[in-house]
Amino acid sequence: xxxxxxxxxxxxxxxxxxxxxxxxxxxxxxxxxxxxxxxxxxxxxxxxxxxxxxxxxxxxxxxxxxxxxxxxxxxxxxxxxxxxxxxxxxxxxxxxxxxxxxxxxxxxxxxxxxxxxxxxxxxxxxxxxxxxxxxxxxxxxxxxxxxxxxxxxxxxxxxxxxxxxxxxxxxxxxxxxxxxxxxxxxxxxxxxxxxxxxxxxxxxxxxxxxxxxxxxxxxxxxxxxxxxxxxxxxxxxxxxxxxxxxxxxxxxxxxxxxxxxxxxxxxxxxxxxxxxxxxxxxxxxxxxxxxxxxxxxxxxxxxxxxxxxxxxxxxxxxxxxxxxxxxxxxxxxxxxxxxxxxxxxxxxxxxxxxxxxxxxxxxxxxxxxxxxxxxxxxxxxxxxxxxxxxxxxxxxxxxxxxxxxxxxxxxxxxxxxxxxxxxxxxxxxxxxxxxxxxxxxxxxxxxxxxxxxxxxxxxxxxxxxxxxxxxxxxxxxxxxxxxxxxxxxxxxxxxxxxxxxxxxxxxxxxxxxxxxxxxxxxxxxxxxxxxxxxxxxxxxxxxxxxxxxxxxxxxxxxxxxxxxxxxxxxxxxxxxxxxxxxxxxxxxxxxxxxxxxxxxxxxxxxxxxxxxxxxxxxxxxxxxxxxxxxxxxxxxxxxx
Numbered sequence: 001x002x003x004x005x006x007x008x009x010x011x012x013x014x015x016x017x018x019x020x021x022x023x024x025x026x027x028x029x030x031x032x033x034x035x036x037x038x039x040x041x042x043x044x045x046x047x048x049x050x051x052x053x054x055x056x057x058x059x060x061x062x063x064x065x066x067x068x069x070x071x072x073x074x075x076x077x078x079x080x081x082x083x084x085x086x087x088x089x090x091x092x093x094x095x096x097x098x099x100x101x102x103x104x105x106x107x108x109x110x111x112x113x114x115x116x117x118x119x120x121x122x123x124x125x126x127x128x129x130x131x132x133x134x135x136x137x138x139x140x141x142x143x144x145x146x147x148x149x150x151x152x153x154x155x156x157x158x159x160x161x162x163x164x165x166x167x168x169x170x171x172x173x174x175x176x177x178x179x180x181x182x183x184x185x186x187x188x189x190x191x192x193x194x195x196x197x198x199x200x201x202x203x204x205x206x207x208x209x210x211x212x213x214x215x216x217x218x219x220x221x222x223x224x225x226x227x228x229x230x231x232x233x234x235x236x237x238x239x240x241x242x243x244x245x246x247x248x249x250x251x252x253x254x255x256x257x258x259x260x261x262x263x264x265x266x267x268x269x270x271x272x273x274x275x276x277x278x279x280x281x282x283x284x285x286x287x288x289x290x291x292x293x294x295x296x297x298x299x300x301x302x303x304x305x306x307x308x309x310x311x312x313x314x315x316x317x318x319x320x321x322x323x324x325x326x327x328x329x330x331x332x333x334x335x336x337x338x339x340x341x342x343x344x345x346x347x348x349x350x351x352x353x354x355x356x357x358x359x360x361x362x363x364x365x366x367x368x369x370x371x372x373x374x375x376x377x378x379x380x381x382x383x384x385x386x387x388x389x390x391x392x393x394x395x396x397x398x399x400x401x402x403x404x405x406x407x408x409x410x411x412x413x414x415x416x417x418x419x420x421x422x423x424x425x426x427x428x429x430x431x432x433x434x435x436x437x438x439x440x441x442x443x444x445x446x447x448x449x450x451x452x453x454x455x456x457x458x459x460x461x462x463x464x465x466x467x468x469x470x471x472x473x474x475x476x477x478x479x480x481x482x483x484x485x486x487x488x489x490x491x492x493x494x495x496x497x498x499x500x501x502x503x504x505x506x507x508x509x510x511x512x513x514x515x516x517x518x519x520x521x522x523x524x525x526x527x528x529x530x531x532x533x534x535x536x537x538x539x540x541x542x543x544x545x546x547x548x549x550x551x552x553x554x555x556x557x558x559x560x561x562x563x564x565x566x567x568x569x570x571x572x573x574x575x576x577x578x579x580x581x582x583x584x585x586x587x588x589x590x591x592x593x594x595x596x597x598x599x600x601x602x603x604x605x606x607x608x609x610x611x612x613x614x615x616x617x618x619x620x621x622x623x624x625x626x627x628x629x630x631x632x633x634x635x636x637x638x639x640x
Contacts, residue, residue: 002051002062003029003506004074004148005160006127007169008136009044010214014155021169022046028168029161031336032076032506038062040072045129045136049074052509054362055259060100066110067095070132073109075102076161077124077146078511080254080518085119109137117208117221121254121519125161125203136211142222143368143517144192144205144494147502151200157211162503163338166200167630173199176631178455181593181623182462185442185450188342188619189495191467193218196339196626205494224486224522227476229529240532241545244524245278248546251518252278255364263288263360265352265512266316268304270551270558271366271375274543275515277312277550279364289314290356290363292348295322296566304555311552319355323574326351326565330578330625336507340626342441342619343500344565350504357510367501368516371493372525373543374485374534375560378438382484383537385427385434432468435484439492440464441619450594467491481530568614571621572607579603579617582624591627594620 005025007017022039026048030037033050040047040063049062055078064073079085082101085108090096094107101122108116109128114137123145128137138159140148150159151172160166167174177198180190192202203209206222256262256279264276266289280287289309293302302318309316326347333350356363370376429437437443442450443464451459468487475486498514505512515521525533528542535541544556571579581587583603585596599620605611 002049002074002076003032003161003165004047004049004062004076004125004127005029005165006045006047006074006129006136006158008129008157008211009155010152010157010211010216011155015171017041017043017046019046022048025160025165025168026050028164031509032161034509036061038074040065040074040129042131044131044134045072047072047074047127047129049076052361052511053260054078054511055099055101055257060098060102062102064098064100064102064106066106070130071106071109072129072131073102073106073127075105075124075126076148077122077126077141078255078513079104079120079122079124080257081119081121083257114208114210114219114221123513123517127159134213137208138203138211139208139221140203140205142206142224142519142522143489143498145498145502145514145517147499148203149195149200150203150209152216153199157216163195163197163200163630167338173197174631178458179462182447182459183464183467184340184342184623185447185459185619186462186464187436187440187491187495188615189499190339191491191495205490223474224489224526225476226482226486226526226530227478228527229482230477230479232527232529237529237532240528241542244528244542245546247520247524248274248515249278249281251515251520252364253282254520255513255515255518256282258362260361261285261288261359262362262364263290263356264314265289265356265363265365266291266305266308266314267366268301268306268308268555268558269366269560270540270543270547270555271369271516273308273312273366273551273555274369274547275364275366276308276314277547278515280312280314287312287314288317288359290317290352290359291319292352292355293318293320294326294348295320296569299564299566304558307552308555311555312550317355317359319352321348321351323566323570327570327574327578332507333504334622334625334629337503337626338630339499340623341496341499341503342615342622343496344567344618346500346504347565349500350507353505353510353512354508357508361509362511362513363505364513364515365501366516367497367512367514368493369540369543370560371485371488371497372516372521372533373540374481374530375540376488377539377560378435379481379484379534379539380537381423381438382431382435382480384423388423388427430465431480431484432472432487433465435487436464436468436491441615446616449598452592452595455593479530481534485530485533567618568606568612571603571614571617572609575621576607579621582621582628583617587624 029050033052035053036051038061047063062074079101082104085104089107117139124141125146125148126139175198180194180196184190190196192204207220210217266272266276291305294300532542583599588594588596602613606613
């Protein structure tokens with residue numbers, strides 16, 4: 001695990017490369033790799049990395065090169081099938097100088113060229129420089145576990161694991177992309193290939209970038225196609241739960257390969273408990289698990305984590321946090337979060353990662369289980385919405401919304417009145433937009449009311465429905481639930497969940513691995529009908545059946561909770577002053593993006609409990625915190 005960065009001169013007229021530039025870029029990533037650093041530089045290319053030593057502690061430093069020192073590579077992540085690749089490549093005549101998983105990529109490229117990426121089982125963001133072919137390849141893993149940003153500017157292609165690496169060379173324009181901001185306000189993250197800054201891009205998951213003689217081409221090497229599951233009869237599926245458990249066990253086994261101890265982040269939910277139970281069967285010593293508890297009872301899951309740990313038999317570590325601990329983490333989070341992200345669960349994710357890092361360098365997590373196995377309540381809501389659409393419009397569009405407005409306003413994040421209002425808001429929209437409206441923040445009139453007139457035209461070009469429809473245009477599945485799974489995977493998981501986990505854990509130099517997104521599991525679940533994932537209204541049926549003799553019934557039967565925070569309550573109470581300061585009318589007016597009177601009205605309605613606007617307000621607050629850190633206060637120094 002590490003952070004990578006690089007600069008390629010795509011034109012002879014581009015500035016010459018200097019070692020202090022690439023060093024400055026990699027130093028901005030020291031949190032991703034505090035153990036060692038390495039650099040390679042020639043007249044065309046500068047490569048750099050910061051390393052968090054996990055496999056081959058002694059000889060696994062990067063950049064890596066081949067036997068003739070004609071190929072140079074830096075990579076962030078882990079390659080889980082490196083033993084198999086190493087065996088194949090050795091038989092083909094390649095010589096290895098280390099035990100590192102990364103060296104397989106160098107020799108794999110020599111042997112297989114650009115088809116290498118489809119052979120890899122792992123999480124990775126990789127850069128391969130082949131000067132003899134004048135070729136740079138940048139590749140990202142199948143689901144986007146590891147990030148990679150790039151930009152082309154004045155004869156230079158500049159890339160890095162995080163935006164801050166690109167921004168640190170100060171040769172890049174940091175103009176806010178208003179269309180990207182529009183996507184953020186609706187979707188609560190900026191979906192790839194955009195970033196929050198103009199002309200800086202995120203490489204999409206399952207893609208690689210080829211740069212030859214200055215020509216840049218993006219190529220897709222993998223796609224998740226659930227149509228393979230749609231012609232399988234129920235009779236042939238009786239043994240699938242046990243078969244799936246075997247696949248997941250193999251994935252966990254491959255992801256526990258490490259030269260340092262491996263733990264598990266255990267929330268007490270089904271997904272993390274399943275990973276912990278399977279990891280305990282592979283561990284050579286008693287497995288260490290980690291969780292945090294909260295002083296807010298309705299959000300505290302620590303008792304379930306303790307129950308799962310006791311049943312599995314792990315060495316469990318628990319830390320209790322107060323509301324003050326969580327809120328005090330916000331400034332630190334806005335410091336390392338170089339794109340706005342409105343998922344409040346990044347706060348506990350960061351704090352549990354920080355706690356786990358006191359004991360281990362590597363953890364497994366349960367992320368990806370919901371997207372792979374239909375774990376979100378929105379999947380059930382779509383079934384309800386089908387019946388709701390059949391109601392007469394007088395009832396659906398008038399009577400029910402009026403009744404909903406009469407409900408008492410709760411300040412739980414997902415109080416009954418909040419869930420009802422969210423359901424009504426999206427129930428009449430198209431399927432693709434409906435799903436995003438239930439998950440996201442500002443849409444339609446809410447977005448129109450928020451935006452200043454002089455930026456509205458640019459931001460409203462961020463057409464979420466068009467974006468989703470373009471993505472689903474590549475989906476061969478006919479079943480609507482399969483199409484929704486793909487939608488979740490592409491926009492909610494890649495843009496939100498995986499970004500959150502990567503930034504929160506790497507901020508404290510902790511490697512987080514996600515077995516549910518292992519290639520073995522992806523390949524298997526592509527062929528499993530959605531009826532075994534969402535069975536009636538029972539979410540993650542396949543996983544529950546697979547784990548029923550390894551986990552307590554209480555854990556197996558639990559509803560989806562998530563790493564939620566009492567944001568609605570905080571915004572009205574503990575964080576009220578912070579929200580008032582960052583959303584103050586004079587500040588909003590000066591920025592020129594939003595209507596200050598509308599933002600103030602949202603905050604007043606919320607604090608006076610007339611409406612629960614916590615998602616809208618949190619989305620705005622996180623943007624304002626990000627803007628203060630990464631746009632307003634940024635000092636520009638040219639290192640070229």
